[in-house]
Amino acid sequence: MCGIVGYVGPKVDGRALEVIMEGLARLEYRGYDSAGVALVAGDHVVTTKRAGKLANLIRALALEPLPESNTAIGHTRWATHGAPTDENAHPHRGGQDGKLALIHNGIIENFHALRSALIDDGVVFLSETDTEVVAQLLARSYDKIGDLTEAMRQVVAELKGAFTLLAVHADEPGVVVGARRNSPLVVGIGDGETFLGSDVAAFIGSTREALELDQDQIVTITAQGASIINFDGTPGVGKAYHVDWNAAAAEKGGFPNFMAKEIHDQPHAVADTLLGRTNESGALVLDELRMDEAELRAIDKIVIIACGTAAYAGMVAKYAIEHWTRIPCEVDLAHEFRYRDPVVNERTLVVAISQSGETMDTLMAVKHARLLGARVIAICNTHGSTIPRESDAVLYTHAGPEIAVASTKAFLAQITACYILGLYLAQLRGGTYADEAQSVMKDLCEMPAKIQTVLDGLDRVREIARFMVDTRSVLFLGRHVGYPVALEGALKLKELAYIHAEGFAAGELKHGPIALIEAGQPVFVIVPSPSSEHGLHDKVVSGIQEIRARGARTIVIAEEGDEDVVPFADVVIRVPVTPTLLAPLVTTVPLQVFACELAWAKGLDVDQPRNLAKSVTVE
Numbered sequence: 001m002c003g004i005v006g007y008v009g010p011k012v013d014g015r016a017l018e019v020i021m022e023g024l025a026r027l028e029y030r031g032y033d034s035a036g037v038a039l040v041a042g043d044h045v046v047t048t049k050r051a052g053k054l055a056n057l058i059r060a061l062a063l064e065p066l067p068e069s070n071t072a073i074g075h076t077r078w079a080t081h082g083a084p085t086d087e088n089a090h091p092h093r094g095g096q097d098g099k100l101a102l103i104h105n106g107i108i109e110n111f112h113a114l115r116s117a118l119i120d121d122g123v124v125f126l127s128e129t130d131t132e133v134v135a136q137l138l139a140r141s142y143d144k145i146g147d148l149t150e151a152m153r154q155v156v157a158e159l160k161g162a163f164t165l166l167a168v169h170a171d172e173p174g175v176v177v178g179a180r181r182n183s184p185l186v187v188g189i190g191d192g193e194t195f196l197g198s199d200v201a202a203f204i205g206s207t208r209e210a211l212e213l214d215q216d217q218i219v220t221i222t223a224q225g226a227s228i229i230n231f232d233g234t235p236g237v238g239k240a241y242h243v244d245w246n247a248a249a250a251e252k253g254g255f256p257n258f259m260a261k262e263i264h265d266q267p268h269a270v271a272d273t274l275l276g277r278t279n280e281s282g283a284l285v286l287d288e289l290r291m292d293e294a295e296l297r298a299i300d301k302i303v304i305i306a307c308g309t310a311a312y313a314g315m316v317a318k319y320a321i322e323h324w325t326r327i328p329c330e331v332d333l334a335h336e337f338r339y340r341d342p343v344v345n346e347r348t349l350v351v352a353i354s355q356s357g358e359t360m361d362t363l364m365a366v367k368h369a370r371l372l373g374a375r376v377i378a379i380c381n382t383h384g385s386t387i388p389r390e391s392d393a394v395l396y397t398h399a400g401p402e403i404a405v406a407s408t409k410a411f412l413a414q415i416t417a418c419y420i421l422g423l424y425l426a427q428l429r430g431g432t433y434a435d436e437a438q439s440v441m442k443d444l445c446e447m448p449a450k451i452q453t454v455l456d457g458l459d460r461v462r463e464i465a466r467f468m469v470d471t472r473s474v475l476f477l478g479r480h481v482g483y484p485v486a487l488e489g490a491l492k493l494k495e496l497a498y499i500h501a502e503g504f505a506a507g508e509l510k511h512g513p514i515a516l517i518e519a520g521q522p523v524f525v526i527v528p529s530p531s532s533e534h535g536l537h538d539k540v541v542s543g544i545q546e547i548r549a550r551g552a553r554t555i556v557i558a559e560e561g562d563e564d565v566v567p568f569a570d571v572v573i574r575v576p577v578t579p580t581l582l583a584p585l586v587t588t589v590p591l592q593v594f595a596c597e598l599a600w601a602k603g604l605d606v607d608q609p610r611n612l613a614k615s616v617t618v619e
Ligand code: AGP
Pocket: 307, 308, 309, 310, 353, 354, 355, 356, 357, 358, 359, 362, 405, 406, 407, 408, 495, 613, 614, 615, 616
């Protein structure tokens, strides 16, 4: 989820670079492992780009100023392909003459095949990115056609995946061309100047008149305005609107805080994490793993290590991975793993889950696992961070930068990545679920839309959160994959609203915790699908009866159409019908929104809760 800015102004000695740098500063929260700019100056394109924070680019530009220009593009990167280095930073140049520069937000799923074909054709790549492949394709197309808009239209027809692209060419000063598919791009209409941005924060300092683009559209901007065509070449139109957010709100996409924004980003986070992980026939391909298949087939045990929310993602994964692969799968809190003298050897696969990739407890556990001879796969959201570097292989989530300390979209992305890994192992090892893997992947690909359905129906959750602003204790019950969801729901409430909250396995209730139930005690219950095996659903419903009979205030998360829960629920929160093992991707969302809304109603700092850090880099 990178930051993208484009600009065309009235005068060559204008403010192109100033506009781009101001826009990148406002977008830095979207991605900040490298940044770069490209200007059309005279008959050539000049670029400066640096790894690291935007400050590095600013320093580089101060040391080697760029010439004046009225046509420019700029980019802050959140790496998806290729580590955060100067070479992998955007913009990327295309063609032998270097007259074209391109920036990109998203994931080109078929870039491997496109890159191989270009290499066979003699192209020498300078970076590891999917973006440079597009830059080379676009330069070739431009050399044939001589028109940047039409060249872009030809190229996007070859691309699969999610992308926002902006390009400039030295032979077309005063023009920036953009294209979007499944990735944001918005036009800013100024007075004699025109802007492009991944969101309105890119240009809100200059204009509040915007044009929303539709899917599969190409926009060509000049100082006079914007013209739009569809990928099929027919004329397109944008939806004009006035931006009434202030700059701070714009960075949060109009949400009150980053956490709310990131909760609503979850359909994209899951969809992007799924992108590029199956081939044309639907089989799972994890080229990025670069692990010997024979080694993976020989694995006889899996140990997942992580902390906090990431550990709860691992607990969800355990149920799925064991079911699909029939490999025993343990889950350890990383800070416990090292000290319990674990039974680990060269046939153990350790999976380290970490959003930041810098959690010291998890890092030390990774080092310990490798000392014991295990192979380690990291599941991480931050390219180039320490834990992936210390692991044998990495499966990146593509949730984009998670700014709020409380993890939300990374959690769903981690669960998704664990599912992908489990299905890949099942496919590799054959057995019951090898052929099933593809149908489960199809179910997974339907999950972003189901998450969106839940997000669209949470007004009641927000209402009860505001009503419960003075509550002193909340319990969360779940069973099977609902148990780690209950733990995560309790953690969200603890870390955001500073309220005592506890998650239990619903089956554990009668072994003690039921003593906590008294009149008015709020209890969230995550109910399995009525179609789940082993009669889990009925067992949980009888648990709701028991606590309701003792005065509990029951807030029940249940599938659409599950009427059994109604007589025992004070509140029913509905989620779409979902395969049991995938249900955490939808049942977690109401709990995230509840905690966020209650903390917000209490006037607390939702994005930076007291005592917490986004990455715990000490043991
Ligand atoms: C989650 O809301 C917390 N911020 C915390 O539990 C976090 O998940 C944990 O510290 C692990 O962080 P990591 O994923 O970056 O390793």
